[in-house]
Amino acid sequence: MNTTTLSENITLNYSKRYKSIPTRVTHAVESLDLQPTNLTLDNIKEIATTIISLETQELNNDVEELLTKKEAIERELEKKSEELQNHKYEIFNALEEELKSNELALFKLHQVKLQSIDLYDILSEIVESALITALEKDNDITESTVEFIKEVTFESIKEGSLSTIRVRKILSTILVTAIDVAEATPNRAQNILKSTLKGMRAGLIKSIDRFKKRLEFMPIEAKHILIEDYDTIIEDLHQTDTLFSQVVSVQAQESSLEIKKILLSINKEMSYDLEELVHISKETAEVMKARFSKFAKNAVKKADMALKSSKAQEAKRMGIQVFGVAKVALGTAIKSAKDAMDKK
DSSP, X not given: OOHHHHHHHHHHHOOTTSSSHHHHHHXXXXXXXXXXXXOXXXXXXXXXXXXXXXXXXXXXXXXXXXXXXXXXXXXXXXXHHHHHHHHHHHHHHHHHHHHTTOHHHHHHHHHHHHHHSOXXXXXXXXXXXXXXXXXXXXXXXXXHHHHHHHHHHHHHHHTSOOOHHHHHHHHHHXXXXXXXXXXXXXXXXXXXXXXXXXXXXXXXXXHHHHHHHHHTTOOHXXXXXXXXXXXXXXXXXXXXXXXXHHHHHHHHHTSOHHHHHHHHHHHHHHGGGOHHHHHHHHHHHHHHHHHHHHHHHHHHHHHHHHTTSHXXXXXXXHHHHHHHHHHHHHHHHHHHHHHHHHHO
């Protein structure tokens, strides 16, 4: 029987008047009146794909509809997020106008603005603007740059996850921007890069310290998020010094020869001065273990229970089946090779 006939016959005989999928499948296959030993791989594939298509057509339509809605929601979220940021900018601009005659009040407003705006999307522009302003105003930019980079690093990291990927992106964005400014002003490159790296380190330390203090007061909802990523966070906290050094090394390799030389020199110098970062990271890991290891163990127990679920059992069955397929394929290959050798 060719595959077209198989497909047509199954379509004609597959009926949802039967209550369960196994019953529907059995009825459709039996209506074909086939001998299993005569079925080819293509035959079995056609039978399976036809039944899957008939059984899941409605679900596939639902999934497609939901995906379309999801894309629309994501576009709307992006649009609303941008509107939200723009409204914040307008409010702060208006407040700046009102307070422009009072330098101290304006300084305090800028502190609030730094804490209120989502910095990640405009992080590069903020760093570039601040560095250029520092260069224009001060002969010695070291102290002001360290402080600024510290705060912008802290504010960018503090509200989100402490995951390696996110922290690496933030640190890399800040450093790449500083490198661009340093390359444009080579006579001050050493000061710019050294101050930037010191500020990044201080901001990272401040972020981890804040995370440690907040562990005690985390709401239940946040605890669940924390538990789900417990092992990853613990691991990340034990290698923050390595992460920091890697960010510098990677950007050094992608920079000009002169900048590379400066960055590698500063990185080597700072590698002996990362004790505070290592200490606060390990301390935070210990606090997290003390507070949440019990919750994490419970999460593991739940995971063990999940392994007994129907989905997990199906995965186990699939694993055994895949091994069987591989074993048969290997046996066939060995037999073919042996037959070829015997003929020689």
